[in-house]
Amino acid sequence: MQKIISAVQTRLADQFTIANEPIASIDLMERASVAFVSRFIEEVPLKTTMIAVYCGVGNNGGDGLAIARLLAAKSYMNVKVIILQHSFKTTIDFEENLRRVQQLKLPVHIFQSEDVLPIETSEVIIDAILGSGLNKPLEGSLKKWVEQLNQQKKHVIAVDIPTGMFADEPNSADSVVVKTDLVISFQRPKLNFLLPESASVIKRWHVVDIGLDEHFIQSCESELALIEEKDIQSILKKRDNFSHKGTYGHSLIIAGQEETMGAALLTAEACLNTGSGLTTAYVPSLGLVALNTRLPEVMAAIGEVDKIQWEKYSAVAIGPGLGTDDHSIEILKSTLKNFRGPCVFDADALNVLSADSSLLDLVPEQSVLTPHVKEFDRLFGAHENWTQRVKTMQKESTERELIIVLKNRYTLIASPTGMIYFNLTGTPAMASGGMGDVLTGIIVSLLAQGYSAIQAAMAGVYLHGKAGNELEELGYSVIPASKLARRINKTIGKVRSTK
Ligand SMILES: NC(=O)C1=CN([C@@H]2O[C@H](COP(=O)(O)OP(=O)(O)OC[C@H]3O[C@@H](n4cnc5c(N)ncnc54)[C@H](O)[C@@H]3O)[C@@H](O)[C@H]2O)[C@H](O)CC1
Numbered sequence: 001m002q003k004i005i006s007a008v009q010t011r012l013a014d015q016f017t018i019a020n021e022p023i024a025s026i027d028l029m030e031r032a033s034v035a036f037v038s039r040f041i042e043e044v045p046l047k048t049t050m051i052a053v054y055c056g057v058g059n060n061g062g063d064g065l066a067i068a069r070l071l072a073a074k075s076y077m078n079v080k081v082i083i084l085q086h087s088f089k090t091t092i093d094f095e096e097n098l099r100r101v102q103q104l105k106l107p108v109h110i111f112q113s114e115d116v117l118p119i120e121t122s123e124v125i126i127d128a129i130l131g132s133g134l135n136k137p138l139e140g141s142l143k144k145w146v147e148q149l150n151q152q153k154k155h156v157i158a159v160d161i162p163t164g165m166f167a168d169e170p171n172s173a174d175s176v177v178v179k180t181d182l183v184i185s186f187q188r189p190k191l192n193f194l195l196p197e198s199a200s201v202i203k204r205w206h207v208v209d210i211g212l213d214e215h216f217i218q219s220c221e222s223e224l225a226l227i228e229e230k231d232i233q234s235i236l237k238k239r240d241n242f243s244h245k246g247t248y249g250h251s252l253i254i255a256g257q258e259e260t261m262g263a264a265l266l267t268a269e270a271c272l273n274t275g276s277g278l279t280t281a282y283v284p285s286l287g288l289v290a291l292n293t294r295l296p297e298v299m300a301a302i303g304e305v306d307k308i309q310w311e312k313y314s315a316v317a318i319g320p321g322l323g324t325d326d327h328s329i330e331i332l333k334s335t336l337k338n339f340r341g342p343c344v345f346d347a348d349a350l351n352v353l354s355a356d357s358s359l360l361d362l363v364p365e366q367s368v369l370t371p372h373v374k375e376f377d378r379l380f381g382a383h384e385n386w387t388q389r390v391k392t393m394q395k396e397s398t399e400r401e402l403i404i405v406l407k408n409r410y411t412l413i414a415s416p417t418g419m420i421y422f423n424l425t426g427t428p429a430m431a432s433g434g435m436g437d438v439l440t441g442i443i444v445s446l447l448a449q450g451y452s453a454i455q456a457a458m459a460g461v462y463l464h465g466k467a468g469n470e471l472e473e474l475g476y477s478v479i480p481a482s483k484l485a486r487r488i489n490k491t492i493g494k495v496r497s498t499k
Pocket residue numbers: 010011013014028029032056057058059060061062063086087091129130131132133134135136137138139142159160161186212
């Protein structure tokens with residue numbers, strides 16, 4: 001688990017590293033710049049590329065100057081430096097790197113406030129104007145310069161963070177930020193990279209290790225963390241030699257209607273392939289043929305709700321394609337009343353819960369809720385931005401003792417402990433119908449196998465995304481959910497075997 005830290009904590013980690021490694025501040029800047037350049041070279045391998053490094057006068061600008069010098073040393077032939085003198089308060093390391101650049105005789109152009117920038121002729125712009133030191137939205141000449149850069153539609157690569165973007169506070173929709181193709185960021189992704197509002201200014205981001213003290217970072221107080229593969233490896237158990245189907249639980253999937261039987265099939269297929277010992281699907285009788293034909297391993301439960309033998313099941317998933325009619329409400333109420341084991345609430349189950357908050361209050365502690373953003377807002381009210389949603393998740397999850405999985409490009413998982421975990425696996429190629437049903441199937445399967453609710457949510461989300469990454473690598477530009485439901489089996493095997 002990697003802690004996500006704030007801009008303030010990053011500065012402290014910076015100071016701690018300088019004092020305790022020990023390393024001179026200018027050498028830490030050099031190390032950061034070397035790390036940036038090694039990733040930059042992969043992005044822009046052609047040494048004849050015309051590159052303009054736009055620098056501010058703080059340490060982000062200092063990085064920019066060091067990067068310009070390092071690129072020249074790597075035989076990039078057309079590197080020039082533009083300094084935007086937005087202030088006369090320069091940092092010591094900026095000054096030192098300016099001196100080093102001037103010794104090299106790289107072209108350096110300095111612009112003062114009120115100066116008009118000429119049209120940029122370089123193909124690539126490195127944005128080192130402002131970094132994590134941003135203390136207010138851009139205004140005045142800085143704002144004007146950045147607007148002008150944005151109009152030129154160049155290939156823009158930012159150092160650490162796009163100029164004008166706050167790392168961890170909400171950025172107002174009308175603030176001006178450098179629009180980037182890639183951000184090469186130091187040590188940790190910033191919180192805002194992980195929230196969807198960043199999409200308008202960041203196409204891709206990549207983190208490079210600059211050797212800040214990891215022990216210090218991990219000891220920072222933060223309720224935000226990134227899930228790593230090793231966390232999932234430590235959760236996943238081996239299947240024992242003398243184990244049998246009874247060892248791995250019995251999942252019940254309550255899903256599907258006449259027109260949405262596919263949702264039930266996808267959930268059941270994913271559940272089966274994630275290793276539930278037995279899987280039963282409670283579906284409408286008209287779905288029987290489809291179920292038996294497609295998934296012979298899955299059993300069916302049909303008929304009256306009050307005939308369900310709840311005690312047979314180790315875990316229940318309810319909601320995919322279920323509808324919100326009276327019958328669905330009845331099944332949901334019956335589940336809340338009768339089932340005592342772990343439960344996943346998804347899709348229409350969440351819609352029914354949103355419509356009746358007294359039902360939401362009955363959801364047992366340690367249940368897993370898997371809303372997408374619209375379902376989340378229906379459940380917990382409208383939100384103006386994702387920062388607010390993160391706060392709401394934290395509050396609802398701790399107060400209700402629930403695990404809330406807010407599905408997104410970087411899915412967030414709120415634990416009743418107050419922690420929010422971000423998952424980085426997955427790909428936009430997974431943005432297709434039925435993907436959520438598959439996730440529900442994976443999570444219920446893990447619950448049935450005896451994993452705790454938070455373990456099942458974290459492992460489920462991670463493995464779901466990882467299966468998507470693997471399929472994308474195999475050439476799928478869009479991934480059908482059924483493909484992923486079958487792939488998950490292999491993904492689990494691989495993650496477990498690299499223990
Ligand atoms: N974190 C690390 O370990 C390392 C970080 N490096 C780089 O340093 C920057 C942060 O540098 P800092 O000097 O603190 O701030 P900036 O360069 O981002 O900003 C400079 C300066 O500008 C002023 N300012 C802030 N906001 C505005 C504004 N809206 N308008 C005008 N002026 C503004 C303010 O005074 C700032 O102090 C980090 O991102 C990394 O790139 C190191 O090089 C390596 C170690």
